[in-house]
Amino acid sequence: MLFNSLSFLLFLPVVFILYWFIFRRSLILQNTFLLGASYFFYGWWSWKFLLLLVLSTLLDYLYGFGVASGNRRKAKLFLYLSILNNLGILAVFKYYDFFAVQFGALLGLFGIHASPILLNIILPVGISFYTFHGMSYVFDIYRGLRKPVVNFIDYALFVSFFPLLVAGPIERANHLLPQVQQKREFRYSQAVEGCRLILWGMFKKVVLADGLGAFVDQIYSNYGGYTAISLVFGAIGFSFQIYGDFSGYSDIAVGTGKLFGFELLSNFKFPYFSRDIAEFWRRWHISLSSWFRDYLYIPLGGSKKGKTKAVRNVFIIFLVSGFWHGASWNFIVWGFIHACGFLPLLLLNRNRANLTGIVAENRMLPSFRELWQMAATFCFVTFAWIFFRAHTLKIAYQYIARIVTDTIRDPMQFIHIAPRSGISSFIYIIPLVLADWALRRDERVLAVPSKKWRLLLYFVLATLVLLHFGRKQSFIYFQF
Amino acid sequence: MAKFILKISAWILVILLTGTTIAWLAIKKIPEQVLLDPDAYFMLKHQYKMAGSQGPYRNIIIGDSRGNAAIAPKLLGEKWLNLSISGGDFYEGYLTVKHFLEKNTIDTLVMLYGISYIETGSAWFDRYTVPMQFASNEEMNDFEKVENSRKMEYHGSNRIGAVPRFIKQAQRRLLYHHIPLLYMNAASEGIFSYFKNKEEVKAKKEKMESRLTETRGHICFGDATSCAAVSITDPDRKFNQNLFQIIYLDSIMQTGRRNHTVIYFGVAPLNQGTYVGYGNSLYDRTSRDYLKKLPITYPGLHVLVDSAGLPNNLFGDPWHLNESGTLVYTQLLTERLKH
Numbered sequence: 037m038l039f040n041s042l043s044f045l046l047f048l049p050v051v052f053i054l055y056w057f058i059f060r061r062s063l064i065l066q067n068t069f070l071l072g073a074s075y076f077f078y079g080w081w082s083w084k085f086l087l088l089l090v091l092s093t094l095l096d097y098l099y100g101f102g103v104a105s106g107n108r109r110k111a112k113l114f115l116y117l118s119i120l121n122n123l124g125i126l127a128v129f130k131y132y133d134f135f136a137v138q139f140g141a142l143l144g145l146f147g148i149h150a151s152p153i154l155l156n157i158i159l160p161v162g163i164s165f166y167t168f169h170g171m172s173y174v175f176d177i178y179r180g181l182r183k184p185v186v187n188f189i190d191y192a193l194f195v196s197f198f199p200l201l202v203a204g205p206i207e208r209a210n211h212l213l214p215q216v217q218q219k220r221e222f223r224y225s226q227a228v229e230g231c232r233l234i235l236w237g238m239f240k241k242v243v244l245a246d247g248l249g250a251f252v253d254q255i256y257s258n259y260g261g262y263t264a265i266s267l268v269f270g271a272i273g274f275s276f277q278i279y280g281d282f283s284g285y286s287d288i289a290v291g292t293g294k295l296f297g298f299e300l301l302s303n304f305k306f307p308y309f310s311r312d313i314a315e316f317w318r319r320w321h322i323s324l325s326s327w328f329r330d331y332l333y334i335p336l337g338g339s340k341k342g343k344t345k346a347v348r349n350v351f352i353i354f355l356v357s358g359f360w361h362g363a364s365w366n367f368i369v370w371g372f373i374h375a376c377g378f379l380p381l382l383l384l385n386r387n388r389a390n391l392t393g394i395v396a397e398n399r400m401l402p403s404f405r406e407l408w409q410m411a412a413t414f415c416f417v418t419f420a421w422i423f424f425r426a427h428t429l430k431i432a433y434q435y436i437a438r439i440v441t442d443t444i445r446d447p448m449q450f451i452h453i454a455p456r457s458g459i460s461s462f463i464y465i466i467p468l469v470l471a472d473w474a475l476r477r478d479e480r481v482l483a484v485p486s487k488k489w490r491l492l493l494y495f496v497l498a499t500l501v502l503l504h505f506g507r508k509q510s511f512i513y514f515q516f
Numbered sequence: 517m518a519k520f521i522l523k524i525s526a527w528i529l530v531i532l533l534t535g536t537t538i539a540w541l542a543i544k545k546i547p548e549q550v551l552l553d554p555d556a557y558f559m560l561k562h563q564y565k566m567a568g569s570q571g572p573y574r575n576i577i578i579g580d581s582r583g584n585a586a587i588a589p590k591l592l593g594e595k596w597l598n599l600s601i602s603g604g605d606f607y608e609g610y611l612t613v614k615h616f617l618e619k620n621t622i623d624t625l626v627m628l629y630g631i632s633y634i635e636t637g638s639a640w641f642d643r644y645t646v647p648m649q650f651a652s653n654e655e656m657n658d659f660e661k662v663e664n665s666r667k668m669e670y671h672g673s674n675r676i677g678a679v680p681r682f683i684k685q686a687q688r689r690l691l692y693h694h695i696p697l698l699y700m701n702a703a704s705e706g707i708f709s710y711f712k713n714k715e716e717v718k719a720k721k722e723k724m725e726s727r728l729t730e731t732r733g734h735i736c737f738g739d740a741t742s743c744a745a746v747s748i749t750d751p752d753r754k755f756n757q758n759l760f761q762i763i764y765l766d767s768i769m770q771t772g773r774r775n776h777t778v779i780y781f782g783v784a785p786l787n788q789g790t791y792v793g794y795g796n797s798l799y800d801r802t803s804r805d806y807l808k809k810l811p812i813t814y815p816g817l818h819v820l821v822d823s824a825g826l827p828n829n830l831f832g833d834p835w836h837l838n839e840s841g842t843l844v845y846t847q848l849l850t851e852r853l854k855h
Contacts, residue, residue: 056517222517231524460708495534498527502535503704 037080039288040242040505047077052295056222063219067189070296074198078162085160088125093195095121096170100184100191103177111178118174122167129157130164134363162202164360168327169195173209175331182210190216199292203285205303205323212300220297232482233291235494238501240284244468246507247461248277255450256425259435264442266450267435269462274425275418276465279308281512282321287481306472308417309395311409313377314387316417324360328353343383350382351375361424366432370423377416394476464500539696539703549706550699551647554717556602558724560648563601563733567612570619573597573732578609578768579628580638581737582784585836586628589732591846592853595623598733601650603640605633606764607659607670611651613771625772626780626849630835631803632748634765634783636758637671646692656692660685662763670760736842738833744789747834751797755806769814780852781810782820785845787834791825820852 037043051073059069079086099121102114127135136152143150173194176182185191194213200206255262255270262270286303293300307319317325333353339346351372358371381387395410396402402410419436426432450459475481482497484490542550548557574595577587583600590596599616601608609627616622645651651659659670667675669684676684690698710717728735772779783803786794794800811817830841837845 053521222520224517224520227520460705460712494527495531498531499534499538500704502531503538503700506701 037077039285040238040246043080047073048292048295055296060222063217064189066220067187067193067216070198071189071193071196074193074196074201077198078196078201081161088160089162089166089196090192092122092125092167092170093192094188096174096195097185097188097191099174100177103174104184115174115178118171122171126163126167128155129160131359131363132157165204165206166195166201168206168324172206172327172331173213176209182213185213185217187217197293197298199289200300203282203289204321205286205289205301206327207301207323212298215298222297226294226297229481230291230294232494233287233294235291235497235501236481237284237287237289237291239464239497240280240287240468242284242507243500243504244461244464245277245280245284247464247504248273248280250507251459251461252277252425256431256435259431259438262438263449264439267439267442269450271418271422271435271439273462274421275308275414276468278421278424278512279304280468306394306476308414308469309410309472309476310413311390311395311406312381312386312413313374313416314381315390316413317374317378318391324357328357332356339382346382347379350378354378364428366423366426366429369429369432370420373420373423377420397477535700536696538707539699540694542703542706543694543696543699546706546710548717548721549709550702551694552644554720555724556644557648558721559602559728559735560644560650562725562728563599563612564615564648564650566597566728566733567599567615568618571597574621575624575626576612576616576622577626577628577733578604578612579626579784580604580630580633582630582836583628584734585736585832585838586784586842586845587626587849588734588842588846590734591843592850596732598731600628600733601644603638603644605629605637605641606761606768607637607641608645608650610764610767610771611655613768614655617771617775622772622775622777624778624780624853625768626782627768628782628784630784631755631799634757634761635755635803637761639671641671642688642691646688647694649692656689662760666759668759671758734842736832736838737836738831738838740832741838741840742829743787743831743833744828745787745834746793747786747790748794748799751794751799753799755799755803757806769817773816778818779814779816780818780820780849781807782849783807784835785826785830785837785841787828787831788825789828790834795825818852820849 037047051070055066055069055073059065075086075090078089096118099114099118103111103118105111105114133154133156136154140150140152173191177184185194190213193216194207194209197207197212197216252270252273255266255273259267259270283304290300290302301323303321303323305319305322307316310316310319333349336349336352337345338349354371354375355368356371358367358369358374361367361370378387381389395406422435423429423432426435475483482490482493484493539550548554551557552560572595575589575592575597577583577589577596577598577600579586579600581600581602584598584602587598587600589598599612601612604612606629609629613622613625663670663681663685664678667678667681669676669681687698696703769779771777807819810819826837826841826844830837830844832838832841
């Protein structure tokens, strides 16, 4: 079920009340109930793929014991089994058809006509996330960072906790498992913070992202009929749509976690205020980029084995990251573009230039240099998003070509797109940017000092969410 | 914990009250922006009003938007009126005839629908007819009885159980009675649209009403001077009329018989672009068989089947005739009516 659906709005309070009133007495009760609720949550979408989730969970649970073996060879065997198992699931459900089609095309280059057998299986929701949960658990045991979890319920809850089950954040065993293995007590301040996050996340998703989505869909589905300026607004619209959609989802997930006594990983830290691409990737989908850093980039040698290998590793990471998002060339090209943006920073040793601190850290406004840096980074990221959003490379090229070659005319065309196509949602970008700017140092959502203004803000946001509720737009990252 | 639950509950209550009040006010004050888009709203409002008004007209045209576009009543004579309802099928046609007869008589009735609407009905029922409250409360009760007696959902093809049917009917009733919770998103978009184009909408209202009054219900939709686009893409199947269309076509016929009305039944013409792939297809043949049998089922009914494929330059979009097409089709109809 989607977070922005009536079924979730009914599910959440029921689970919350049962959890804190009936199942609070012991840790085992808490975890068993939450696991049952999480499986119900996932099974609501498909009980068949629920079996896949349970099977994947069980296998990694068992592999964990094998990897913890004192025998290094045996441990390595189980590690490879886990990788094979998880990547195998992804290969079958997510990537098989892509490779089959590419193989058929490759044969075609040699004059061999082949009709590949396609599976046409629907992609199980959350598969890219829970497989990574499982792999990170096994990797951490192999590295000696933790011991295997004995209680299956605890482990299964770590993998399947419903707020992060379908679109992250991708949790780490050392971060979430200790919380799972400790009885949670209700804390008023934590629950209030959770509600604030949920409200802010709903605003970003329901009001901003879904509204922009209608506008962006219209532009992309008929890009040949729009002027360059409209297409530019379409690209900018998507930049904010995906940010509102994904960070909104993450906020709702983290906020929901807080309602049940959990502190989940933060997934976004104001990425559009980044001063370069390296900083962007430390602020966007943090759980995924850090996962690739820790489990792929560093094992490959990172940047510690010479510049050539560092460049190689950077390209591997970004291409794999692009491919993780979808079995399609446009996602791979998107990753490649980001790799190209990161490369100069790496070669000039500037990829850690903005490692700590935030833009305009001790000032209210950015300097001109910082403004220029943020604008350039935003433009680069928005350009790359065109490949991400377009269904094919051809559409992406044509979209960009039209921006470049179309003569400047009818600058107000995009405003005249039908009102119900979400043009009004552009207005909400302003409060979003202002709020993010104000929060960039503190990161406590909606923590307005004045009680009067705080209540007014909650009132306005909640009313806007209610008035925009019901638009049929899924979460973008559900498709990954 | 109790404090938290109480606070959250209070907040939810306040927000729900505020949101529903805003939506309710929006529906009341700017229905043309909330219930539908302004053009459709004003057009339907006008047609509904004319269907329920007493006037000098004795010959009416009913149909869907293709009926609005195809026939210009002023070319047929002084006592002609086009009461076609955009997005309507035989159910809306039946309501139109029923409402009109409350204050008038009908000497001649011409029915003109797209073949797909004749078969399965329109998909606009929940989007147009229900929120616009074209049917009275009693009429809504009556067709729910039809749904329940047939154990089917209106416009559905299969039987459905009592519980899902009840849920669907309840949802429809909430929509019908403009329960604000179902119009939240429409209200917010409508409010924004209102502030953005208030004057423009006012002008649209005046233009639509004067135009429909002047043309007596005729209006074209597409503005192209020619259209070759295909409007029927799946002609390789059998024509299979939906039960509800059978029921309400029968209701129209029975009503006409009781009132001694001469009835003409026509299928909206197709452009050549469509007809190339459609003519003599399985769907075409089986639908023509259906039309041939109609006068047997309803003695005295006149069926118009000879205007199937008209030139592309008579169409403003894939489905609707343009003004040139209206002239041609109305002339064809005039000839048929004479005989």
